[in-house]
Structure formats: structure tokens, C-alpha cells
């Protein structure tokens with residue numbers, strides 16, 4: 205589709221097209237398309253920018269990932285389509301494995317995502333097997349023995365609430381990227397980046413590169429000042445304030 209750059213929703217429509225292509229190329233599921241729509245709605249309400257609360261969460265996320273002993277990056281169909289290149293770069297700079305975890309597990313889609321990530325430069329892509337999340341019933345409880353099972357920190361962008369909760373119950377620290385500050389994932393995660401994955405991934409990479417020079421004490425101090433509850437309240441306040449302005453001004 206040819207979207208004119210002058211279109212007020214240009215970037216948003218471009219992302220939508222990327223997810224639609226992801227579906228056509230076997231990366232994204234049909235349900236993934238509607239999940240993207242939910243994200244778009246919250247982006248629209250927030251104002252389609254990376255706000256200060258997202259920056260605070262990105263600083264904390266970068267610090268936690270750098271302090272982590274074994275971080276793992278969980279990848280699903282939407283994240284692979286929207287931010288595959290950045291996920292591979294992040295995996296490289298953190299020396300953290302990429303692990304495919306699908307809400308609707310299909311071997312064929314797993315293979316397509318793995319192929320796509322490898323095409324973008326990933327050296328190794330883990331798939332579920334050998335590990336189980338004890339608090340989940342469905343196929344989604346499958347995790348990799350070499351990945352999430354061993355991880356102390358898991359980055360789970362655009363994740364479902366059940367899995368997030370279960371990973372936390374397993375004692376893992378969870379970082380998410382989720383445009384909906386009200387979702388169970390956003391509410392349960394240790395660090396919630398309320399921002400579009402396409403905008404926030406390059407910022408996360410930049411922040412990690414800059415913070416790599418810092419001492420563990422400095423990173424711990426950034427984490428110590430971070431409060432996820434405040435970040436979620438600030439995001440909800442942003443929507444509230446924006447809608448109030450639009451309705452009364």
C-alpha cells in the first residue's frame with residue numbers, strides 16, 4: 205500500500221501495514237492483528253509519542269538488563285514483524301538469546317519467525333522445549349530449557365497477562381513493552397514501557413549502549429529510584445489529561 209507521507213496517521217498506518225505483511229508472510233497470527241489494533245487505540249489516546257514515563261521505564265529496563273546474569277528476549281509474531289531487526293541487535297549487545305513464544309503455537313509460524321530473525325542476522329533462535337511454566341495450562345507454558353527456564357530477567361514485549369504473571373511467580377523479573385497501561389501485563393510486570401514497540405526499541409538499544417559504561421552501583425541506583433506504579437499512573441494520567449483538554453478546550 206502506498207501511504208502518503210503527509211497523512212496524519214502515516215507512522216501508525218505504516219506499522220499496520222508491517223503487521224499485515226507479517227500475517228501474509230506467516231509471522232503474525234490473525235489474533236495478532238487484533239492485538240495490534242488494541243495497541244494502536246492506546247497509542248492514539250496517549251498522543252503517539254514516547255513520554256517521560258516511558259523514558260523512565262526504558263532507563264530502568266536498560267539498567268536491569270545490564271545487571272542481569274542471564275537475560276532472555278521473548279519474541280512473538282507481532283514483535284518479530286514490527287521490530288525484528290532491533291530484537292536481533294538487542295540480543296547481540298546484551299549477549300541474550302532470542303526465544304520464540306507464541307500465544308497460538310504453530311510449528312510452521314515458529315519456523316517462519318526463526319527464519320526471519322536469522323535472515324536479519326540472529327545467530328541463534330531458541331524455540332519452546334524442555335522447560336515448563338508451572339502455573340499455566342495451555343501450550344503457552346512451554347519454554348526453552350536453554351532460555352526462559354534459566355533466565356533471571358525476561359523481556360516480554362506485547363505479552364499476555366497470564367504468561368507475565370506466571371513468569372513472575374517463577375521468580376523472574378519481567379520487563380514489558382505495552383501501550384495499554386491497564387492491561388494485566390502492564391500492571392503485573394516489574395518494568396512497563398508504555399510506548400509503541402517501533403519507537404521504544406531503538407531508544408532501549410541507545411540507552412543500553414550508553415549505560416554500558418556505568419558501574420553496577422550506578423545501575424542499581426537507577427533501578428532503586430524506579431517505581432512502576434507511578435509510571436502506570438502517569439500513563440493513565442496522560443490519557444486522562446489529553447482527553448480532558450480535547451473535550452473542554
Ligand code: ATP
Nearest residue numbers: 239240243362364365382383384387388389400401
Ligand atoms: P492482558 O492479557 O495483559 O490483560 P490483552 O489481553 O489486552 O492484555 P494481549 O493481546 O494479551 O492483550 O497482549 C498484547 C498487548 O500488547 C496489548 O496490551 C496491546 O495494547 C499491546 N500492543 C499491541 N501492539 C503494540 C505495539 N505496537 N506496541 C506496544 N504495545 C502494543
Ligand code: MG
Nearest residue numbers: 363364365366
Ligand atoms: Mg491477554
